[in-house]
Structure formats: C-alpha cells, structure tokens
Amino acid sequence: MNIKQLEVLRTLLSTGSTIAAAKAMGLSQSGVSRLLAQLEADLSLTLFARDKGRLIPTPEAALLAGDAESVLLAVDRMASRAEDLRTGASGPEIVRIGLPSSMWENFAPAMLVDYIRDFPGVRIETFFETTTAINRLVEERVIDIGFLRMEGETGPGIAVDKVASGESVCVVPEDHPLAELEEISAKNLRNVPLILIGRQRPNRMALDQTFKRAGVKQMVKIETHTNSSACSYVAHGLGVAIISSFYANLYRHLPVVHRPFVPKATQAFGLARASGIPLSIAAQALSDALKRQIQLSQRVQ
Amino acid sequence: MNIKQLEVLRTLLSTGSTIAAAKAMGLSQSGVSRLLAQLEADLSLTLFARDKGRLIPTPEAALLAGDAESVLLAVDRMASRAEDLRTGASGPEIVRIGLPSSMWENFAPAMLVDYIRDFPGVRIETFFETTTAINRLVEERVIDIGFLRMEGETGPGIAVDKVASGESVCVVPEDHPLAELEEISAKNLRNVPLILIGRQRPNRMALDQTFKRAGVKQMVKIETHTNSSACSYVAHGLGVAIISSFYANLYRHLPVVHRPFVPKATQAFGLARASGIPLSIAAQALSDALKRQIQLSQRVQ
C-alpha cells in the first residue's frame, strides 16, 4: 500500500472514471488502472466492480475511503508542517512537568502542595498527556521532567530514571463475582465485558497475545486511552479492566478491587528528562516531590 | 515521501541507530541510511544531525515525529479494517468519541451507562484530549464525534452543533474569604495565588487582558491545561482558578464553590463531527446520550 494508491482511490471515487482520475492526477489512464489493481491486490479486496466497462465502487471502497482520506490528511499535515519548519518564528522561573492524565485528581495536587511549601516563588506548568506525548515533550524540551511508562526505547537525548513499578491487575467492581478470586487469568474473562486501554501499543499487544494463547476471545466493550477512565468505567459497572497496579493504586477510593492478572506481567515507570542537561534546583526539587508522592501512593495497605 | 520512510523515522527515533533500526525493520543498515536521506531530501529538512558518526535527532525530527506517527496509525487502521472486511468478521461496530479530560470521572461513565443500555452490541472507544486534539481527531476521521469548546474556527470539513454554554466563574476553596462574595472581579484577586489554564489560547488572553485593564498583576502559581486539574488544585488549597461554569459544574463534589467572575464572559461548547458524512445510528445515539448527560450535569441546584 502506498500513498499514490490511496490518492487514486480517492480521485476515482470523486471523478468516476480512470480517465478523469488520470487527468486530475497527471497520470496516464493505464497508470491509474494499474495503481487501482495494485491497491486491490495489496488489500486482497475488490474495491470496484467492473460492470460493462465501467468501475462501480463496492461497499468496501466506501468503507475504506474514510481511512484512506485519514491517511492522506495526515500526510498533508506532515508536509505542511515541514514547510513551516523550512520557512522558520522569559518572569518567574517556570518548571514544567508532564504527567499521565490519571494523576491529576489527587496525586498531582498532593505533590504540588508538598512542593510549593519550599518553593513558593516557582511557577509550575502541568501537562497531563500520554506516555508518547510526554516522551515527545521532553525531547522537544517543552517540559523539564516527565513521568512515563518505560516501554522500549525512549530514544537518544532522554535519560530515564526508574522510579516505580507495577504489575498487571484486573480491576473489577467490588460486588463482582470475579472479586472473590485471588487471581484472575484470561480464562476467567471469557464472555466478560472488557474495558481495555492502549490499543496497538506493545503492552496491549502482549495482553492480546495472552488471550489468544489462552484461546479466549476478548469481548471488548470499551476502548479507552487512560487508566483513569478505565477505572471509572469499572466503578460504574461497565466492565472489568486490566491495568498496571501502579495506576490501580491511585484509584483505591473507587468501589473497585484489583486482583493480580496471570500470567504475571510487570511494568516499569520512570522519570524522564533531557539527558546531558542538569535540572535546575527547582526542577530537581519537583522531581524529588514526585518521588515522595509515588512512595506514598504505592504503600501497601 | 512514502510510508517506509516514515517507519524509518519512527524506528530511528525509537532505537537510536541505523543498525538497530535496520534490524528491527528487516532491512540492511544502508537501506535505512538511504531511506532517511530520501526523507530528508523529500522534506528538504535535516532530521538528524550527524555528530561524530552518530545520528542526533533535530528539533525538526521531534516535531515531525508526531505527524509521522499519525500517518502510520492511519495506515494501520486502514489495513486493520481491510483485514476485517476480508475475513467478513468486522466484529461489532465501533463508535469513537473524543471528550475533554475533565469528563472521564463521572460524566463519561454515566453517559456510557445510559448509552449501552440500548446499544449493548456496540464497542466504544473513548479519547480524552484537549479541544485542539479533538478537533484534529475529528478532521482525521479518527473519531466520529467530539465534544469541544467552540473558539474561533474549527476548520473546513467539520460541522459543530452547539450543545452547551457556560460563563466564567472563579473557583475557590469553600473556606476561603472570597467564598463570601457574590461575585468576584480581577480587583478581588490582587495578590491571590492563581491557577490558570489555557495559556496562550484566545480565551485565556482575553482573561489576561481583563486583569491588565483592571490594573491587577496576576500572581500565577500554577499553569495547567485541564479544568479538572485546576479544580483539584483549588480543592487542595493551592490557589483559586477561573474556568467555565460548564466544567465547574462537573466538580461540585469537591470542597470548592464557584462565583461569577466579572465582567461576564461566556463560553460555548459544541459537538463536532465530519461534515458531509451522516453519523451511523449508533454514533447518533451516542451523540444523543452525550446531550442528555450534559443537561443532567448542568442542572442548577
């Protein structure tokens, strides 16, 4: 699959014939015909029915048109941003920190209460983002430090100190039958509504594989991208979630319990900063406040 | 620009060397080197500085990594959908919705409980993002609908229906002296620690101007980017915030009160979707469930 093929799909749907599409794209008719044939072969799908020498879009074409458009828009945006980059555009010390969304409610405020006591003159900017975004913000030097999940390489220019760890747990409502178990495996989750996070990320794919090996089809009801929302959905009886105990510990106040999910999978969490650059005293102190708060939040009850 | 080049960019940023990237991608090192050189030539940008035989990502690379990832994810989604179409088992319909982070705790779950009652077979994917990100996700067709704050133009291809409104209020701790006032102006906030959001955004700049006209210097202690974290910081005594009543109403359970901030400023909130494309029945129903939940959340007590 390549970008030009997708452009052909889009233009064919818009013009109605290979000849018109070819003219619009500055290609020959046969080139368009071939690109279509290639796309169909690559996808192993018939996108256009050949009816009396005419191309009639199939339902599949219509369905995939949106995705194709999505790709092309993303490509355009990248090109546009590159263009911007080619053409090229101070107060109290500000310390910027990136945290996962799941930490805004109690963790972050408690950390800041602790911190501000000793650093009343510092202005703080908090960003609640995904691990990927935090990684990027550190790399871009937008933030001074970022708390993130350590998965794979973070890339050069970033130093990550491990500050916490967790293991996969299954979060279930307090009054759920699964709450009676000491541990929960994929087999226990057959036909159980699931609330899963991190679709297509490495750890999620590992979880998907765990289910596959157990021969259990996941009955996913909700896909979401934050641990906080997953826990809240569980608390509202929408299903059960599988997340790291690190995050589950942040939501002890909800009417949910968590049980180890087996086979055991562990997670590491770190504090990222740009490597080769020493943190300011204020930033270092915020880093320390974060670590203190982590210890508090992960105490075993 | 082609897809493999973008994969190279991603993998290089992730692994840190052409050799590791080559191994990860099943290519030769020289192939990776060439693909990178091609991408740089295509974009007319230097994505990696060549420093002592090493590749060091430039700020440009970091900036474009997000876009590249966006393209690759879109490609993956398309391939995934094509796979579903081939196997004839596209599985349950998925409806994707974008919401502000501030809505994960009670709003989103309540909305979904309401929705799933009538649509038990639909899989839902929730994204909690900023207005900017939600705008983008709608544009990219990643999500079907997105709730966002209407400010300025949303861009072509997006239709926005207004579904709620609010006015600026000052959120203060219950036991704060300012809680005794019927309304609060900038003058009341002289030398008061402030927790402000939306730095550099239009509404924030308007607020900054209000303070300036009142001759009051803002004593900003915390900059953050979500209404939820701002409210939580207030509840922890870290300062007072100025946000829309719409969001303040979502946090009535916190030990805070809110008072109209004068002069009065109002906000509009809307539901965005790609224009020209009718919503599926399932997506339309989720849209309706969202509206119902808005009404519930904004009831005057």
Place this chain on the structure above:
DNA sequence: AGCTATATGACGAAATCGCATAATATTGCG
C-alpha cells in the same frame, strides 16, 4: 588495534509508468 557507526559506490532485481492497442459498451446519426 578492535569495534561500532554512518555514508556511498556499484550492481542487479524489482517496480513503475507511458505508449499502443485490444476488447467492450454506449451514444449519435442516417
């Protein structure tokens, strides 16, 4: 010196794409 890393020359294989054309369908006209 040994090892690691990136870039590039040389080369062969594969892919791309236009020209030309075959086959089929539709339209216009007598």
Place this chain on the structure above:
DNA sequence: CGCAATATTATGCGATTTCGTCATATAGCT
C-alpha cells in the same frame, strides 16, 4: 435498426526509475 464514432477498462511491451544489498571507506570510541 445498423453502423460509425466515442468512451471506457485492461494489458503487452519496453524504457526508466527505484529499491535494497554487498562491499567498503571514513570516522570515532575504548
């Protein structure tokens, strides 16, 4: 209605471009 003209798609063929590996030069680090 029959036929010519026109429109449409697909495919053979050849020229050109692209892709990717092997081999190797160069540079840096320990």
